[in-house]
Amino acid sequence: GDSVTQMEGPVTLSEEAFLTINCTYTATGYPSLFWYVQYPGEGLQLLLKATKADDKGSNKGFEATYRKETTSFHLEKGSVQVSDSAVYFCALSENSGGSNYKLTFGKGTLLTVNP
């Protein structure tokens, strides 16, 4: 079955540091890939997505590129801020046989950015 593996945290950085959170996946088909962010006590917000190989998703300074050859979708940001402190989830979605696209999540990576 489908699975997502992302680097375990927690990750602690100083403000303006470079961020990388690794994510790799296994899938039977050709999935869409997502990064979601969860701030403390809240639900998930879509951060960025990519639907085909070599696509780059980007939002709020975060980027991730869909690499089919390495089955990866690593999240990067050049300069993190304290407000980026949150849990980040990598996820994939495949057609489950109809029009419903189930999401498979990684375990999440807690990021803490210190001033």
Add this chain to the structure above:
Amino acid sequence: GAVVSQHPSRVICKSGTSVKIECRSLDFQATTMFWYRQFPKQSLMLMATSNEGSKATYEQGVEKDKFLINHASLTLSTLTVTSAHPEDSSFYICSASVPYNEQFFGPGTRLTVL
């Protein structure tokens, strides 16, 4: 656009009672809604998928008689935790989608069973 709400945001109940959580899509009609459970410091576990007007499809290991899901309209799905026990305490998150589109998540409901 694509806003999903949940009510209540927090609920505390006594063991043995039932609790209903609502999930609404505010500005779109959702043909499919998903219910997730999240344990502390863990990922989201899909509990069930519900399509408007039909019975929910539960994931393996989820007790359908304990977690009752109703998707009566294109904008509302409810999750009822029946005869709740302390081990049911968790963060419950719903999401809503239209065919061939992404899921939009609600803000979650924190359930505490005493």
